[in-house]
Amino acid sequence: MPQKSAYNVAVVGATGAVGQKIIQLLEEKDFPINELKLLSSKRSAGLKQLFKQTEITVEEATPESFAGVDIALFSAGGSVSKKLAPEAVKHGAVVVDNTSAFRMDEDVPLVVPEVNKDDLLKHQGIIANPNCSTIQMVAALKPLQDAFGLKRVIVSTYQAVSGAGNEANNELAQQSKDYLDGNETEANILPVKGDEKHFQIAFNALPQIDVFQDNGYTFEEMKMINETKKILHSKELPVAATCVRLPFFTSHAESVYIEVDKQGLTVPKIWKELENADGVVVEDDPTSQVYPTPLSATDKEDVFVGRVRKDPDQENGFHLWVVSDNLLKGAAWNTVQIAQTLIENNWLQR
């Protein structure tokens, strides 16, 4: 099947935090686009967006929107994906979905291109983009799994509010201003917009991201646990997660503890594997206070790793500090990378 030179691309959720980053990346990366459709809810339809000096009008996403579309990049929430992604596939589009709607479906590849791009070969029209906090962790873990074997993972996250969308960003900014001015603060969005209670995030930490499951873990924690096993092809790998929302706008950080199979492993050997890995940058020099932070990682596409050190007691245990822009590698950039990988390998066709 001959490859096209340019594609009809639809962005669903075009006006959202991630949608906007996707549009920006499609332009910056000179993605081979024939026609770009910007789709949204009825509420945002009619807005104008500049793309490569051309004004595009945002349209309401309907099943018919996908006629003639080759690639549809979804980032408008799980319910929209569940309803419209199958419609897009019926119209012949390949969907890269940024929600949790299809991630754990057996016939849906869950892909971080640097980690498991070959899983794309199995796609049936829908490809899932993993959860933001999962993507950056597996990007750092895969080279270590390959080189040293991975026995166990325990992660505590430090997550930015933009993972909950533009509304959450506005809430953090408004609450911060009100708090600093000595005024009452109002909480309507975080920790979870659809949940019953809302708490102040400004100058606080909320140990809840997404809703609680029956086992006491949040859905975000279960996403990290289950998606990590699926992406790393390790159903038996023990993974535990504690996910915490914090008062910064962009980039998630993670305190990750791992145990490896290999005995006698040293920090320089871990650095070396990470330095050689695609999409991973080591920033780790304690003597010069070099380590990544959410601010230092923001607007960058890579996953940054610092604070690598041996556990004081566990011979094959190591601690890492993993930081990445949750809207880029954690969402928009990984989505665009998946689309690029499909095109480069001529894998769009099922």
Add this chain to the structure above:
Amino acid sequence: MPQKSAYNVAVVGATGAVGQKIIQLLEEKDFPINELKLLSSKRSAGLKQLFKQTEITVEEATPESFAGVDIALFSAGGSVSKKLAPEAVKHGAVVVDNTSAFRMDEDVPLVVPEVNKDDLLKHQGIIANPNCSTIQMVAALKPLQDAFGLKRVIVSTYQAVSGAGNEANNELAQQSKDYLDGNETEANILPVKGDEKHFQIAFNALPQIDVFQDNGYTFEEMKMINETKKILHSKELPVAATCVRLPFFTSHAESVYIEVDKQGLTVPKIWKELENADGVVVEDDPTSQVYPTPLSATDKEDVFVGRVRKDPDQENGFHLWVVSDNLLKGAAWNTVQIAQTLIENNWLQR
């Protein structure tokens, strides 16, 4: 030896963040005070402070300040303690020191009254108050150690800026305002005032608290590791820590992973032990979004525990979320509690 009915008390570092909380607690708790001396650096000497309707003038701390003092509560930094605590002891005072100067000295008890008050019996004049992040963790771990045996601890912290003093609080407030107004921000204090580089804490996370050691851990992390073993009387207990400074003013939170000796342990059994423990409050009901946060714990004296859950894979592994006011239980309140315990048990005399 008969017990006095009231004591001459000195507060060293009286104008600092912790010193101010100590004075407030001495008043609130109706501590049996005959005379209260407020001591500080030369710079702050001369300031006035109201204590129980009496104005007290802050004096410069010198060796002679301790003549006639029964109890000296130090919170003015390690170098001041190193210099003046032995002088206070020479003058017959018992010192409760809130710095790291003497914590790991063999003949200095390191005490959290709910955990190891009997260690006070061995004091030689100086008693050390543990590090803030250590205190709240051992308060939660001790009842579990006693009931179930403790095999291993891994902690990732979420620490408030007030742990770095009033200057750090001001820096967070100013940077936050500047950032929200779209202005340049300035960093002069955090992560560590005396270290070479300074980074923005507002809307950021800094994986450095105190200076780096040769092993790649920060001094704060080593304090948590070593102090926990000393307080829990478990030299062999494996403890690992990752300490992170975050943009909130008060109360530290901790994501703590433990492994216990007991097999078949359940979350309700952990709740029960914690609920029965002095100074510990369980706030844990995921179905109603009940969990502690830094804001909810601020200005309270207890240690709050939530998010207790079984590890998904490790049979005897559990995760906890531990939150407490770093200036109260983490510093001032624990200091005053030690002094109270010495008095109540008639343990001031060596």
